[in-house]
Amino acid sequence: MVMSPPKPSEGSWTAHYPELGTGPISYEDSISPEFYELEREAIFKRAWLNVGRVEQLPRKGSYFTKDLAVARTSVVVVRDLNDEIRAFHNICRHRGNKLVWTDFPREEVAGSCRQFVCKYHGWKYDLDGSCAFVQQEREFFDLDRADYGLVPVHCEVWEGFVFVNLAEDPESGLVEFLGPMITSLAGYPFDQLTERFFYRAEVGSNWKLFIDAFQEFYHAPVLHARQSPAAVSQPLLEAGFEGAFYKIDGVHRLVTTHGRRGSSMPPEALKPIEPLTRSGLFGPWDGPDLTGTTEGLNPGRVAPWGLDSFQIWPNFVILIWENGWYLTYHYWPTSVNTHRFEGNLYFPASKSARERIAHELAAVTFKEYALQDGNTLEATQLMLESRVIDTFPLNDQEILCRHLHQVAAQWVDDYLRSGNGGGKR
C-alpha cells in the first residue's frame, strides 16, 4: 500500500506559499524570443552560475573553459600560482580572439599551463590575468601592458562548487545568494565523492521546460512505467506519486522523496541485473550513509528518506541520495527553444571492482531515464509553440514548476523596472 505523505496545514504545498497562487500558468516565457533576449540580461548576467567543481582544477595552473552562449561569452577558470581560483572572459585583449581553445573554437577545453598564450599573435597572460608579454611591443603606440590584463569575472567557491557572476557589480555575494536552505548543506563530503560520470546533450526545448521535467516526479509512474516490472509499476501508476516534502527558500527550491534501498525491496520489484550488481536507478545498495555529515539534508525529516533535489536558481541542481552519492544537473540555454543539458554523477572513489560495477549500473540506468525525459521535452516545446493553448493547469505536485516560472518573470520584471532593457523592446 502506498501512503500519502502529510501536507501542510493549509491543505496543500502550494497554498503554504500563497504568493504562488493556484491558477493555470502560461509558458509564453519558454517560447517567446523576446522573453529569451530579456532572460540573457536579467537572469544570466545577474545570477551566480555554477560552472564546475574545484576537483576540475587539481593543481596550480589547472584551467577549464566554460562557454556561456546565453551571455554570449566564454570564461576561463584557473587555479593560479597562489592557489586562488579566478575567472576571466576568455578573450585576448589584442584583437579579440578566443584566448583558450584547441582545434575547435566552439568546444570547451581543460588543461594545465603556466601562462595563457594567444594563438593569433602570441600575447601572453599570467594566471592572475595580467598581460605578461606583447609580441613586438615596440611596434605599438603608447601601449602600457598594465592596461591590457584579461577581463576578470566575479568568481566564488562554496563547498568546492565554483560559481561565476557576469555582472559588473553583483547584487550579493555567493553565500547570500545561495541562502540558508542551500548553505546548510555545508559539511556534506562533496570533496570525497570524486568518481565522476559526465553526460551532455543538446536538447530541443527551452531550458526551463527541462528543469520542470526533473523537478516533479508526478510524471515518473507514467512516462517511465515500462522501466519497472509490471508487479511494481501498475500499483505505482494507480496510486500516483506524491513528494514527501517541498520547500521554497527565496529563489531556490527543494523536493524530498521517500525511498528505500534496493536490498529491502521485494524480489519481484527488481530487474535481474539489480541484485546481481547490488545497484539500480537509486544507486548502489551498499553506498555509505552520509546523512549525519550536515544539518541541511532532509530538512523535512522525512522517513524513510530517499533523496533531496535542491533546485538552485537559475539553472543548477544538486540531487543527493540517501545512499551516499549525488547528481548535478545544469541547463545552459543556447536559444529560446534549445539548451545544452549536463548531468554529472558523483560517487565515492571505488575501492574495488565490485563497487565500480555497482556505479556502472546506476550510470547506465540514469541514461535510460534521462533519454526518455529529454525527448519528451522536444515534443512539449513543439506544441507550446503552436500557441493553440495559452494557459495550463499545474497540480500540487508541480509546485516547483510554478515557482520557477514565477521567479523568471520576477527577475525579468525587476530588470525592466530598474530602467534596463529600454532599448531592447
Place this chain on the structure above:
Amino acid sequence: MTVMLPAEFADLEPFAAKWCLPTERERFAARLASSMDEMQAFYDAMFPRAAAAIDYCDRYPLDDMPDDVERLMQLVYSLIMVSFPVEVWRQPHIPDSGAAYLDLVLEPEP
C-alpha cells in the same frame, strides 16, 4: 584465436571480440548496432557467469588490473549495457527516445 579473457572464463571467449569494449560510448553503439538475438545470446551466456566474474575482478586492485581481467570487467559492463534491452525494452533502443542522445563525456577508468 587470441585469448582475451582469464582461462577460468574461456567459455565467454566467443563474446569477447564483440563485447570487450573500454568505453560506454562504444558499448552503447554496439548495443544499438546489435539484433535482439545477438544480445539475448550474450546475456544468456554471461548472466550466469557474472557473479563469478565480479568475484574474480574483485581480487585485483582497480589501478593495477592485468589486461585480461580488465577485459573481463568490460564484459560485465556490456552485460549491464544489454540488460535494459533484454530485461525491459525487448528492443535495442530506449522507447520514445527518438533522435535524442546523451553522450558520456567523462567516465571513470577502468
